[in-house]
Amino acid sequence: MSDDERTRLAVNLKDQREAKGLTQQDLSDRSGVPRPTLAHLESGQGNPTLAVLSKVAGALGVGIEALVSATKPKVRVVAREGVPTEERGGVELRSLGMDLGIGFERWELARGARLERASGRHGERRVVVCESGELSIVVGQAEHRLKAGEVAVIDAAARPTFESRGRGVSVVYSASG
Numbered sequence: 001m002s003d004d005e006r007t008r009l010a011v012n013l014k015d016q017r018e019a020k021g022l023t024q025q026d027l028s029d030r031s032g033v034p035r036p037t038l039a040h041l042e043s044g045q046g047n048p049t050l051a052v053l054s055k056v057a058g059a060l061g062v063g064i065e066a067l068v069s070a071t072k073p074k075v076r077v078v079a080r081e082g083v084p085t086e087e088r089g090g091v092e093l094r095s096l097g098m099d100l101g102i103g104f105e106r107w108e109l110a111r112g113a114r115l116e117r118a119s120g121r122h123g124e125r126r127v128v129v130c131e132s133g134e135l136s137i138v139v140g141q142a143e144h145r146l147k148a149g150e151v152a153v154i155d156a157a158a159r160p161t162f163e164s165r166g167r168g169v170s171v172v173y174s175a176s177g
Contacts, residue, residue: 001047005068010044012067016060017042031059090164091115102177109135109164109172116161117174124156126176133170136163146172 001009017027024042028035033055040046041056048056050064057064084095090113097104103126107115117126128137130146137144139158145165146152154160156176164170 003044006046007044008070009046009048009068010042012069012071013038013056014042015071016062016066020060022060027056027059031055033059089113096173097175102175104175105173107162107170107172107174109133109162109170111164111166111168111170114161114163116159118159124176126154126156126160126174128152128154128162129173131171131173133164133168133172134166135170135172136165137161138163 017024022030024035024038027033028038031038033052037046037048037052038056041048041052053064053067057067060066086093086095090110092108093115094106094108095104096106109115128135128146129151130148132148134148135146137146137152137154138161139154144152162172
């Protein structure tokens with residue numbers, strides 16, 4: 001195998017494994033290929049036999065070509081009306097993460113509108129970016145203010161309340177996971 005082919009195998013193998021939510025050990029258990037061998041392949045240094053490729057591909061439920069072929073860029077465009085949107089009390093929530101497995105939202109808060117968000121799982125954080133306007137973040141008794149372009153990182157244990165401050169609409173992006 002050439003260096004390019006080994007690199008392609010490494011990237012494709014890791015992408016396929018992670019897409020299935022498997023660890024290297026999980027894949028090892030399913031395929032019968034030792035975990036160190038899988039790690040070596042994912043590092044781009046391995047030169048596997050056809051038997052090893054066949055076992056790994058079978059365990060992933062893909063053909064060998066999915067592991068060794070050049071990947072085609074995958075782009076999915078969702079029309080504005082296809083993005084899940086919810087309106088409540090002067091707040092428009094657009095779920096941008098959809099099927100990515102992360103909470104990624106765009107909030108449009110009318111002046112004075114408030115939004116409460118539930119706590120996340122232990123170890124998670126929420127990143128909030130104020131694109132325009134001014135945003136107040138209240139956690140417990142503490143209030144923090146964000147202006148356009150500023151970012152806040154909030155611990156999952158917090159139960160924040162967000163409020164649009166200033167003269168007009170606040171546009172905010174939130175990612176959690």
